[in-house]
Amino acid sequence: MKLTKHVDQLDNHIQAAKLITDHTGRIRDASPEFLQYFSLRKDKVLGSNVRNLFKGTCAHDRNRIFHAVITGISCLLQVKEVAHGLEYQVLLRENEIHNRELQSMLQAMEMKTSNKKKTSRYGFGEILGESRSIRQVKDLAAKIATSNSTVLLTGESGTGKELFAQAIHELSTRKNHPFIAINCVAIPAELFESEIFGYEAGAFSGAKREGKPGKIELAQHGTLFLDEISELTYQSQGKLLRVLQEREVERLGGTGSKNVDIRVIAATNKDLKSLVKEGKFRQDLFYRLYVFDLQIPALRQRKDDILLLARAFIEEYNRKMGKDIEKMDKDLEEWMLRYDWPGNVRELKSYIERGMNIAEGRTLHLDSLSFPSFTDTEEEEGRQPAPLASLEEEVRTAEIRAIRKALKEADGDRSLAANLLKIHVASLYRKISKYNLK
Ligand SMILES: Nc1ncnc2c1ncn2[C@@H]1O[C@H](COP(=O)(O)OP(=O)(O)OP(=O)(O)O)[C@@H](O)[C@H]1O
Ligand SMILES: [Mg+2]
Known part of the structure; x- marks a missing residue:
């Protein structure tokens, strides 16, 4: 399947599949073609936020072309400014073009647009x-x-x-x-x-x-x-x-x-x-x-943004890593909302990145990303020493105790904890998962 052929077809073929939102992202209108493409019902779509539909992908910059997944269908969209809002036009859908081609095309387009202005890269979008x-x-x-x-x-x-x-x-x-x-x-x-x-x-x-x-x-x-x-x-x-x-x-x-x-x-x-x-x-x-x-408020002061950001980062890494993670499990979501995020959005982003590296299947689980809760270290210290165990067992206990202590001192920041322990953060992760420290 040749890319160029599809690019030529863009202009006349799917132009009719469109979505209009106001400036806050609320969907004001959807063309019949759009609804048909994604098997959506108009009354379900109108009034909801475009972010829910695009599963966390957000691109509100004028004339940007971006990749999104709508009702499970991978597609390429272009966003334009119209009177009182934005218009999203579908350029390509998954079954019209192979996913990988879509991505390389997107990259090429992104390069083209970013070459135009080489001063700074980010806008408010x-x-x-x-x-x-x-x-x-x-x-x-x-x-x-x-x-x-x-x-x-x-x-x-x-x-x-x-x-x-x-x-x-x-x-x-x-x-x-x-x-x-x-x-x-x-x-x-x-x-x-x-x-x-x-x-x-x-x-x-x-x-x-x-x-x-x-x-x-x-x-x-x-x-x-x-x-x-x-x-x-x-x-x-x-x-x-x-x-x-x-x-x-x-x-x-x-x-x-x-x-x-x-x-x-x-x-x-x-x-x-x-x-x-x-x-x-x-x-x-x-x-x-x-x-x-x-x-700029800390992430813990705007918890409403945590899941939205997490979903957006999942989309981003799906694209970069060629993965297909669709959602997070409930436990993970709940944990994320409870956690303090001392490293703010950067920490959240690398947390998602790490999770995506080890994730299999379509759901991101808390198990694979589990975070230690600090139990009974203090109690342990006051207790009678346990009888001597095998060296392996002793080392294991000592390691667990050291890791817990470091994590506590680092306030849960794993990079910092790894620093304190003078080990690589990856090695800390391995140990946390080996000992199942939650
Ligand atoms: N609101 C946001 N939406 C999307 N990405 C964000 C947002 N805030 C931060 N990020 C991402 O988080 C990372 C950290 O952001 P940035 O470097 O701007 O933080 P900073 O405040 O300058 O941090 P530091 O004080 O450590 O230098 C970057 O990868 C950035 O793209
Ligand atoms: Mg900075």
């Missing part, structure tokens, strides 16, 4: 979540995106700060200019200046012959994203402040300064205000950055 709190942040972020003001993104690790920074850039008038990110942790103090200001030829020994532009220069007319801003040394904070105030930059060893036209978005998972109080963060810089403080 990629920030998933329907909970009140995340919607409020998204709305606010979208509003301030168009202004030129500095934005401070705060939120725990893994809440999506970088995703937001990119989305804000994408929605701003600067979107056709670069989005340049600097991770302030990764830059040692001595290098900070040369990284952000750049240098002229021969500025210092070891400098490149032709000199090097700094990140500020590279971000000209675009957005400079300062990640983990709290980690800048006091001295570097001062240097940065000067640029933001004077709006000009001079390369190290240079003679003239250049005008700077950049928008700064900074991110931190620390409480900058208390760092200011403790004298670790410059107050003047803090107020420069604090124009808009966008606080």
